[in-house]
Amino acid sequence: MKIKYCINLHKGTTFIFILGLMLIYQNFMLGAWVYLALHGTYGLLWLLKDQLYPDKQWEQQYPWPIHLLGFGLISLYWVAPYILISRRVEPAVPLIAGAIALNIVGVFLHFGSDAQKYLILKYQPRLITEGFFARCRNPNYLGEMLIYLSFAMLTMHWLPFVILGGFFGAVFIPNMLKKDRSLSRYPEFEQYRENSGLFWPKLIGKQNPTPKDMAKVELNS
Template sequence: MPNPVVQRSPDGWIAPVWKAVWYLLTSIPIGEEYRKTLQLRHAINLSKGLTFPVMFLLILWYNRLTTVTAAYAAIHGSYGVLWLVKEELYRDASWETPCTLGSAVTLVIGMSIMFWTSPYLLITGGEGVEPGPIQLCFILTLFIFGNWLHHSSDVQKYFVLQAKRGLITNGLFSRCRNPNYLGEMMIYGSFAGFSINHELYWVPWIYLFIIWSGLFLPSWLAKDKSMSRYKEWSEYTSRSGLILPWPFSVKSNA
């Protein structure tokens, strides 16, 4: 079974971070015998698939069914459902990496703490912490555009690579080398935004910073290193940003 992620690594100071993170994700030495059948996607799918019922259980438990809490359950829950649809139709091969049972359990627990903290603060904090109309408008807009960008770019990547392996430099990837990650950052930023009026609003953002700097950034750099073997790489990087779209065009001298 191929390991498309763990077989590559970024260079420089961030390489040890990459190795440490992927050790935790795949190699915690508990339940080694499950590695033959267990993959990272199984733990991720379980966590994201449980989001809808967990959100409504929190709402019912704390008797906090309001327009805002229902809106949160709708966007985070539907994101989890769409992730399962994506898993079936245009799966990311990175998450097919085998892992031990210890890593899978750690991943589920870690995702639950990191990604369900914001709704917990929102639901338990009372009406006083709910975002106002302008805040809610911005948060939902961020989610909608992020969800579109995340899934559209993953669809493009999946089906282009099904037809022909190589460097993707057009469409959503024409100005940004990681539009799918950018979309996911917007999605989870919108989730964290729901607790913006809580005194502990910064806690979800700390968790996101850990994920973005410890998992996302090394992944982008490892991907850059891997893709640099293509002859179009220099020209492509001159007109595309690592994560933010690069608005300026630089013509190739070739």
């Protein structure tokens, strides 16, 4: 089975899970509704993204025990809505506004950069050094972290931040380093790495090599 199946199952049932918590705990306050809108919509957008421009890394085949383990691990993201709804947390309005703004930026980076990567690699496979990737080598991961950070903010509890930090250290960083090792096969990667950040954008630096520059390198190599 493809690993994306357990991920899609989790993303697709998040809206139902949060709504179920609201019904169980009879919590229909503003914080609960905002959380449902943000996290629930994110899950549905993920399913739409998988249909429009799927990520190859989630197409890998794994035995079903791995799927069960994977579903259990990513279900730790459900700790945040459980805390918020069961404890009847009511975030301050400025905090809600900040979380929504952060979520919008995260969705823009995450889904926009994934679309750019998918289309370029489909029609013109090469090292991507422009657009979302001009100053950051992993804008999709940055966007995803901002999205889950906005969820954690709404809970006003330390545990979701710890869980998010755990995923960042155990999953995100190894994947970003693995990607760097793969991209190092391109001769222009060293210049690109100097002018871009692994996770956080590097705002000051020289201009990255353009597709035309890459073509010249290939012709001269």
